[in-house]
Amino acid sequence: MLKIKIGKGEKGYPVYLHHGLLHNGGLLLKHHFAGGPFLLVTDKNVFSPYGEICTQSMRQNGFKPYMVVLEGGEKDKTLQSAFKLYGEALKAGLDRKSFVVALGGGVIGDLAGFVAATYMRGIPFVQIPTTLLAMVDSSVGGKVGVNHPQGKNIIGAFYQPSLVLADLETLKTLPRRELAAGLAELFKYGIILESSLFYQIEFFLKDSFFELGSSTFQKLVAQAVLTKGKVVTVDEKETNFRRILNFGHTIGHALESATSYNYYLHGEAVAIGMMAATYLSVKLKILKSKDACRILKLLERLNPPLPPAGLNTAEVLQALYSDKKKDSGKLVFVLPSAIGKGVFYKSPPLAEIREVVEKYLYQRPGNEISDLG
Ligand SMILES: NC(=O)c1ccc[n+]([C@@H]2O[C@H](COP(=O)([O-])OP(=O)(O)OC[C@H]3O[C@@H](n4cnc5c(N)ncnc54)[C@H](O)[C@@H]3O)[C@@H](O)[C@H]2O)c1
Incomplete structure (x- = not known):
């Protein structure tokens, strides 16, 4: 497994990169969080091949995932979706010690990161990128946000993840065009x-x-x-x-x-x-x-x-x-x-x-x- 350190000091975070990493996702989370409930945001295309693999390892390591599965695609990157996720986070009882996990491409990462940046004035978040674009670009660098009807990525923040888990195995189901x-x-x-x-x-x-x-x-x-x-x-x-x-x-x-x-x-x-x-x-x-x-x-x-x-x-x-x-x-x-x-x-x-x-x-x-x- 490769570990790449991004950033400095408090804002620094590791990117773990490996084939089959999702099977050990829970173990890696344990190095950073105490366990308990968290919000897991994903979309339909990612949920069906990877939802279970991901949550199983997290449950085994003392975490309680509350999963929200969105339709997927750019139309999810809105304040309405963020509002829905705040509601789900409240329902799940997430407090300032909880965290958000984004399992998906850049859309899910940007949206879930934005929710993490703003829920209760900011709680930690984890990126699990499943597209190549998300692995090499959107999961690194802390740009999070949603679109406005008048423009893309108009509402957002710079908010760094606590860690990034990139499992190259997930790219095998990614459409060739993506x-x-x-x-x-x-x-x-x-x-x-x-x-x-x-x-x-x-x-x-x-x-x-x-x-x-x-x-x-x-x-x-x-x-x-x-x-x-x-x-x-x-x-x-x-x-x-x-x-x-x-x-x-x-x-x-x-x-x-x-x-x-x-x-x-x-x-x-x-x-x-x-x-x-x-x-x-x-x-x-x-x-x-x-x-x-x-x-x-x-x-x-x-x-x-x-x-x-x-x-x-x-x-x-x-x-x-x-x-x-x-x-x-x-x-x-x-x-x-x-x-x-x-x-x-x-x-x-x-x-x-x-x-x-x-x-x-x-x-x-x-x-x-x-x-x-
Ligand atoms: N934050 C940043 O720095 C940054 C940088 C570049 C792009 N972006 C944003 O990223 C978004 C685009 O990201 P994207 O290209 O990852 O698109 P995406 O998140 O829409 O994913 C593309 C498609 O692939 C599907 N998918 C994802 N992983 C899959 C997998 N492993 N197997 C099968 N299907 C899978 C998704 O459901 C979706 O239909 C845009 O909103 C863009 O603005 C952000």
Whole structure:
């Protein structure tokens, strides 16, 4: 079992990573909590394969889980769901010594974390991520929250978990499309922050796709967690450096918003955003075309979907310019400057942005970028 320490001092917490970890979840909880009742939040797709495995081990170790099973999906990430969970927590008699466990993907983690952050002014919480995106991204870094009808993640907090239990075995039931969306975030760390991770991904993708059960895959996930952990430790509240993690998200969010959040998975939109940002970086003479080719080759393996019929570049650009990550009125891109390195770039020319959006919205060119060299 791998144990990765995230953060410093009081706000530090361990991420445990292993195949089959859920069978011992209760034992690991025991190192952190005295036993007794807690609220376990999950969704239907996760409950049926993992609900029993998870609660059995917890009961055996003196805990009393009160399980709430939600429908699943983004529509659960609301204040209404949070309100329902406060009611369940009260019914279960949870007090300030109790805790909340999120068993599921990023939706469940964000929602349950938000409930933990606000119930009785904050009680501890535990993340048990079951999607790859949740393992390498949303369960680490303490962003919790719910959506508002006018925008995603509008209501929330920075609230760190007490521990994270990531069982890679759970990825075996994850739909392939969800897995690819999670890989996009994993690749992101390699492209923009950690060249050694990039080279490992590149090496293992040479002939085939990843073996989920392999120790190699476990190492890649661990390195991704470690990389995100380093960033969120130096800038917990995203005042500065943490924004490097927005690589691919500027255009990615615009794609999601222009399609009303019901066409692309988040990781798919980010994958397209990373391709476009990589090409933009070459056009702005920040990134060498040979590095761009390597990055694009990796991202193309994720095969994000082509746009829905009727979506045009103008709509994406409109969404882009009303994006919340505008910095004092300026559009800020994170661009790769070499393998494993990134820079912030304010207000690239509109003509260049239009060109790269157009290109990566509709086609997935391979090595054409070398023409720019
Ligand atoms: N807090 C953060 O830092 C952060 C970072 C990135 C994304 N997010 C949020 O995360 C959410 C997306 O997370 P997600 O991609 O994990 O989506 P998700 O939680 O909706 O899970 C995706 C789907 O997979 C199902 N599922 C989950 N685990 C499964 C498993 N092991 N086997 C079979 N099915 C399984 C779920 O029921 C759901 O239908 C968004 O709301 C996004 O805003 C948060």
